[in-house]
Amino acid sequence: MTASVEDAAQAVDAAAVVGLLPTRPRLLALGEPTHGEDVLLEVRNDLFRQLVEQEHYRTITIESDCMRGLVVDDYVTSGTGTLDAVMERGFSHPEIGLGASAANRDLVRWMRAYNDGRPESERLRFAGFDGPLEITGAESPREALTALHGYLTARVDAALLPCTAQTLDRLLGADDRWTDPAAMTDPAQSVGRSAEARHLRVLADELVALLAGQAPHLITASSSDDWERAHMYGRTATGLLRYHFWMADTSPSRMAQLLRVRASMMAANLLAVAERGPALVFAHNAHLQREKSSMRMSGLPVEWWSAGAIVSARLGEDYAFMATALGTIRHHGVDVPPPDTVEGLLYALPQDRYVVDIRRLAAVLGEATPTARVSPWFGYSPLDPAHMAGVDGLVFVKDAPPR
Structure with missing residues (x-):
């Protein structure tokens, strides 16, 4: 019997996904090819529930601000706050509607219900892994600097601190100096290379060094959550100051440096999540891929390594990446995919959702190389056939319902 594309595909469930992997990874990354489509988040939610119930996963981390994610984690673990407030304050990226998403709301509600009455060791955890960007x-x-300073102030001798809270406040100045949108396109509007910012970078480095140097005492004097959060404050403070430094740069490498810093911040947060293990990671495919990322900006090529590439290099088989491909997004002009693309081959199958064994699919295709799909809408990134060897499996969703 001749093998067909359908032989490489099966229903989307945790068993099918785990069955494609040589070992159970500490980080199982599930990508999405576009933002803002709840059908993709619903697939994620279903998979996470099954991973929790069948594979003992306890953490989910998504492409959202790591600092805001603490609000969600406090709610799902201990019921702090209200669901409405958590959805408003606990998610970043309002332009893609993370906090307004019905699927994200369902996820948070379900995690809170699951945790209710369970011992701490069995509770589910939530984390954002993006920077406050x-x-x-x-x-x-x-926020990150003062939180780290406050943690250390409460636990170590004041003489060891490199500065006072008042000094930090004076150097930081008004927050709108840092958040001015004009700085994104005009380096001259950034405060990232001011004398105050340079001083803050030194102080942030000293605070992080103090955190490391006092580890024997701090680990015993802190809860595990407070210890982990202090490290996140340190990563975030130093990462933000580095990001602002490059926002003030005027060289041609400015954007590549900003993308590099963001990816490094993401990767550091993912590696911290991996210490809890195992966890489901959810973000855009571009942030999770193993291949080098590239784009053209102002006519010039820009390249950088994504968070997934960095983490994969560090963790090896403890990092797995399932890319997601999507058939249609008709409300954005993305219609039925051409039949000679990967999406087109899968779109011809009868069911709406599949997990695809990428190696079996490659065997079915043989020497035939699928055509790269071209999207008429900038917000959707089709699967690049050249990247297929770098994924551990493929999730395919046939249609994004109209909004």
């Missing part, structure tokens, strides 16, 4: 710019480092 938006398309329009970056947040002030105030």
Whole structure:
């Protein structure tokens, strides 16, 4: 019997996904080819529930601000706040509607219900792994810096601290100096290379060094959550100050440096999540891929390594990447895919959702190379056939319902 594309595809469930992997990874990354389509988040939610119930996963981390994610984690673990407030304050990237998403709301509600009455060791955890960054710019480092300083102030001798809280406040100044959207396109509007910002970078580095140097005492004097959060404050403070530094840069490499810093911040947060293990990671395919990322900006090529590439290099088989491909997004002009593309081959199958064994699919295709799909809408990134060897499996969703 001749093998067909359908032989490489099966229903989307945790068993099918795990069955494609040589070992159970600490980080199972599920990508999405576009933002803002709840059908993709519904697939994620279903998969996470099954991973929790069948594979003992306890953490989910998504492409959202790591600082805001603490609001969600406090709610799902201990019921702090209200669901409405958490959805409003616990998610970043309002331009893609993370907090307004019905699927994200369902996820948070389900995690809270699951945790209710369970011992701490069995509770589900939520984390954002992006930095406090938006398309329009970056947040002030105030929250992360002052949180780290406050953690250390409460636990170590004041003489060891490199500065007072008042000094930090004076150097930080008004937050709108840091968050000015004009700085994204005009380096001259950024405060990232001011004397105050340079001083803050030194102080942030000293605070992080103090955190590391006092580890024997701090680990015993802190809860595990407080210890982990202190490290996140340190990563975020130093990362934000580095990001603002490059926002003030005027060289041709400015954008590549900003993309590099963001990816490094994401990767550091993912590696911290991996210490809890195992966890489901959810973000755009471009942030999770193993291949080098590239784009053209102002007519010039820009390249950088994504968070997934960095983490994969560090973790090896403890990192797995399932890319998601989508057939149609008709409300954005993305119609039925051409039959000679990967999406077109899968679109011809009868069911709406599949997990695809990428190796079996490659065997079915043989020497035939699928055509790369071209999207008429900038917000959707089709699967690049050249990247198929770098994924551990493929999730295919036939149609994004109209809004």
